[in-house]
Amino acid sequence: MASTLFGVQGVVVVEVDVEADGGVTVWLATDPGVVPVCPDCGVASTRVHEYVLTRPRPLPRPAAAAAAGVERVAVVWAKRRWRCGNPDCARATFTESVPQIPPVPGWSSGCGTMPHS
Numbered sequence: 001m002a003s004t005l006f007g008v009q010g011v012v013v014v015e016v017d018v019e020a021d022g023g024v025t026v027w028l029a030t031d032p033g034v035v036p037v038c039p040d041c042g043v044a045s046t047r048v049h050e051y052v053l054t055r056p057r058p059l060p061r062p063a064a065a066a067a068a069g070v071e072r073v074a075v076v077w078a079k080r081r082w083r084c085g086n087p088d089c090a091r092a093t094f095t096e097s098v099p100q101i102p103p104v105p106g107w108s109s110g111c112g113t114m115p116h117s
């Protein structure tokens, strides 16, 4: 059910936190079925370089949330950065992306942890 919360393909909802102010924070992770492929050389990677937390631009508040009286829906996406396994490729690492969630330039953090893990 959760993965269809926003109707976004390629990500899954890990956890939904209800904040003290009544807002909701949705933690996303990339769908484990998505194979990370280097955008430069097209070689699939199997080596995670690091995890980064990003905040995609706010998504439309789901109708279900609005019906429940939730005023604010924040999204945090725990992306993986992969190391390209192609020794001939100039790109050392790349992060996951899905077409429906555009990356936000300048907002990312290399130091963060998922809640309750």
Ligand SMILES: [Zn+2]
Pocket: 038, 039, 040, 041, 042, 043, 084, 085, 086, 089, 090, 091
């Ligand atoms: Zn590559």
